[in-house]
Amino acid sequence: MNALATIHIGKKALGLDDDAYRDLLERETGKRSAKGLSETERGRVIDAMRRAGFKPASKGLRNGLEGRFAKKLQALWIAGWNLGLVRDRRDSALTSFVKRQTGLDAVRFCHDAADARKAVEALKAWLARDGGVMFGNTNGQEWLAGDGGKIAWAQWQKLTPGAELYPDQKGFEPSVFELVGDRTFQGGLISLSPADWRLVMNAFGERIRATT
Known part of the structure; x- marks a missing residue:
């Protein structure tokens, strides 16, 4: 290639x-x-x-999981990968995890809204419990409204033990903008797009995996 x-x-x-x-x-x-x-x-x-986390030589990481809700579930699974919780990022591993947690098979949780909600909540509960992701809580910080910011902050806490949201945010913010570029720095973290956060999460994930 x-x-x-x-x-x-x-x-x-x-x-x-x-x-x-x-x-x-x-x-x-x-x-x-x-x-x-x-x-x-x-x-x-x-x-x-x-x-940033791209693995050019890694083919076939996914097994073609499809359906209306597959993308959301895959995003949460990759978040677990970037938090050092998931050891196998393939869709087959995601399917096995959800089935163990909910008893649902992929056909159901990828296409049925109610079953997809159960699968999403199971993944979020795990990421919150073992990964420290603050789903549903912004702590007064607008940039924490989206999942990207929440996951990146949880990663930062793993990379910087003892980090606290308010005093340590100054260390987090320059690290984020070093990755995405200074073009949005004046607008602060709230100005980052979902694609920017994905870039940050992938880069932080590579650092986390290098230490585990």
């Missing part, structure tokens, strides 16, 4: 929208399109994607 194809696969795997993708290109190469990059520049982009 050539480097350009790998970059496009990395964009999809990391969940980057066009703006976040082009910002990553610009940070690494000064250019906003992959087509005009040299092989050396493409290599730098791939290395940056690797640091």
Whole structure:
């Protein structure tokens, strides 16, 4: 597989929208399109994607889980992977976990709203209990309204033992913007998009897995 194809696969795997993708290109190469990059520049982009959690050589990590609610469940499962709780990120492992917790099979929890809700709640309960994710609680911080911020903060607490939300946020915030770039720094953490948070979660997840 050539480097350009790998970059496009990395964009999809990391969940980057066009703006976040082009910002990553610009940070690494000064250019906003992959087509005009040299092989050396493409290599730098791939290395940056690797640091964010992209595994170019890892094929077949998922087994094709489909359905209206599969994406939400997969996102929570990858959050567990990035928190160091999940050892096997494949969809088959997700299916096994949900079946153990709820007795539901994939056909039901991927397509039926009530069963999907049970599966989501089972995953969230686990991430909250063992991963420290504060679902349903913003603690007065608007940037904690979305799951991305909540999961990234839980990761930061693992990476920085003893971190507390208010006094230590200053250490968290520069670390986040170092990953996503200073383009949104003036707007604060509330200005980050879901794609930005995915980039942060993947990068923090790589650090967590390196220590476990």
